[in-house]
Amino acid sequence: MASTESVRTLTEPAGAAQLPAPRPAPSRPAPAQSPPPPGGGPAGALLRLTRPEQWLKNLAVVPLALLDTRSWSAGALRDTAEAVLAFTLMSAFIYVVNDLKDKDRDRRHPVKRHRPIASGQVGTALAGTLAGLLLAAVALLVAATGGIATGWPVLAYLVVNIAYTAGLKHVPLVDVFCVATGFVLRLVQGYLALGKEPSQWLELCVFAFCLLLIIGKRRREMTVGGTGHRPALAGYSVPLLDNLIGLAGVLAVISYALYLYAMAHTGAVAQATAFISAPCAIFGVARHIQIMLVQEGGGNPVHSLFRDRISVVNSLVWAALFATTVLLPHA
Known part of the structure; x- marks a missing residue:
């Protein structure tokens, strides 16, 4: 009796290409299980x-x-x-x-x-x-x-x-x-x-940057846990959230630059220092977008901002430059 392999070979057209076995579809990661909360009593x-x-x-x-x-x-x-x-x-x-x-x-x-x-x-x-x-x-x-x-x-x-x-x-x-x-x-x-009174450009910058953080949190919630635990997530999709992240990031950077431009009265030296700090702000936004889209982070914006070493170092450099801007004479 011919083997199964021989029968299969005889029934196939000559020169037929062997199709690779389909790969299993990647499964969605299971929702993260947090450990029980620490003690401490009431x-x-x-x-x-x-x-x-x-x-x-x-x-x-x-x-x-x-x-x-x-x-x-x-x-x-x-x-x-x-x-x-x-x-x-x-x-x-x-x-x-x-x-x-x-x-x-x-x-x-x-x-x-x-x-x-x-x-x-x-x-x-x-x-x-x-x-x-x-x-x-x-x-x-x-x-x-x-x-x-x-x-x-x-x-x-x-x-x-x-x-x-x-x-x-x-x-x-x-x-x-x-x-x-x-x-x-x-x-x-x-x-x-x-x-x-606050600068309107600074208000817009804070709004846009915080919107970036919140949208990133929603994206993480959707990719990890689906839409069941937060009804509003049913109105989002990952592509929509990715586009909103880009929109909020661009708006935050532009409004920050306009806020710096409005500080022109601070004097030439202080103004130059302020604009040198602008790349730090751009890098900070880019770094957080990288955490959200590449590292699949952003679920806890506080952790992303204050525990990511790259973000912390960048923030310290930015703060030093901006403090110099404020403290320099306005001449």
Whole structure:
């Protein structure tokens, strides 16, 4: 009896090419499983509920107003610190309210299920009490530091985030614009605390750069976990997010360059130093895009900005050049 190989050879046309076996389709990586949260008892769980790792956002954005002032007095530093504290308390309040509302959805998420409320470490009553205390602390701080006249960005941030938590976070594009607006309000709060007005180009730069970070986070969520855990992701696609990343990156760089151009009054030497710092800003944007698109990172923008060694070194060089710009005589 002819072997199976012989039969197959006889039935094939002469000279037929041997087709390679199809490769298995690459499988989507499984959602990352986070380890259980660290201990620390009820106090530690309450602290984690306020997301202390996110406080760096306020420390990075609110004090930008100090770059536009030449009088770094004790009073200016105190007023800036109070503005940072107000936004830190308000953002902590928003995190608690958001986790209360999303506790059921978080329990079905491989990472968010370890959050204090979703995991049962903090009860809803205790979380509600903490939220009330945080909101009361913000109200007292705003009233003690000038009232609505200088504290309206904090109140506007509250309104935007209540609307975001109530439903806007489920609307594609609107969700990322709401989050980016919160960073512009942080910037404005820092300027109002110093009695100054921010440059419109700087506001646009902060908005565009933060939009870049947020879109990168959405991209990471989509590629790793799909669209089930965040309804707004159903309105995105990876190609759309990649194009939005490019748009936000270009807008951030151009608006920063125009902000530097508006500083022409600082004098020839200071202006030259400012423009030398521009490549650092361009490199920083390019590096983060590389992390998102090549290294498939960007899921935690705070980690990407403050733990990536290349980004940290570039930021230090940029800060040194820009500080030189501010401190040089304006002649």
